[in-house]
Amino acid sequence: MSTSATTAQAPADLADLRDWIGRSETLHDSIVPYPVVALHATLDHPPPDASPGTALPYLWHWLYFLQTYRHSELGDDGHPTRGGFLPPVPLPRRMWAGSQLQFHQPVRLGDAMQRTSTIADVTVKDGRTGRLVFVKVQHDLRCVGADSPAITEWHDIVYREAKRPDDVDPAPTPAPTGAAWQRDWQPDEPMLFRYSALTFNGHRIHYDRRYVTQVEGYPGLIVHGPLIATLLMDLLRREMPGANVAEFRFRAVRPTFDGAPMRVSGQPSVDGNTVKLWAQDHAGWLTMDAVATLR
DSSP, X not given: OEEEEOOOOOOSSGGGGGGGTTOEEEEEEEOOSHHHHHHHHHTTOOOOOOSTTOBOOTTGGGGSSOOOOOGGGXXXXXXXXXXXXXXXXXXXXXXXXXXXXXXXXXXXXXXEEEEEEEEEEEEEEEETTEEEEEEEEEEEEEETTOSSOSEEEEEEEEEEOOOOTTOOOOOOOBOOOOOSEEEEEOOXXXXXXXXXXXXXXXXXXXXXXXXXXXXXXXXSOBOOHHHHHHHHHHHHHHHSTTOOEEEEEEEEOSOOXXXXXXXXXXXXXXXXXXXXXXXXXTTSBEEEEEEEEEO
């Protein structure tokens, strides 16, 4: 995998973060079989067809275009130190807040691909628990030499201040009821560790229990947002084999922690054009809300 990127110096204050809008980088990768085979094993699925030309399941492009930062370039949280392509936001907690994706054509095993990423927006807000910074990144994935993208994705990242002892979590939202489909999962340490390894994600909130509980103040290991989104799309693929998804969007509502079961659910619309998907924790609280639009 190769990369080219634009870089800059750290900003003097939060207002300068908007100077990062428009910055871009391009990565190249080959869609090789091993990550697909390994994620099937992680999700306890039978071995897949890994022959050249096989289409990737939706969202499994997240197994590719992984940036291999050196160990010395990582911050205390396991993420790369701030600056370079992503703006150097001086807030300690970072989460994948959601994504909006358009699927134009399949990505297939054996394809030589490139991904161009651009900082689309940076927004600073004051929330109930302190300062928030939202960074929106647009990713365009295409076969090398192709005129049009195979996937267009907008990735929402939120940075938050450190948790304070007097912080009160927002009131949870009950998950919808009456789903047409549902499946229970038990996220545990091996699953979270293997997904972190497959996505080369060093963020310690997903595998370092001491760090996530004592430093960031969470009650347990946090299940990756993209893993939950993948489980939602896996449910759709299981219940509607061959469904042609045009768009998918999801929003993380509440963290999901290991040590207790979680559930993914789905409900097709009456006209069959969309499928509402959601995830909930063991207490029945909504943790992720999503919609898939079908062709």
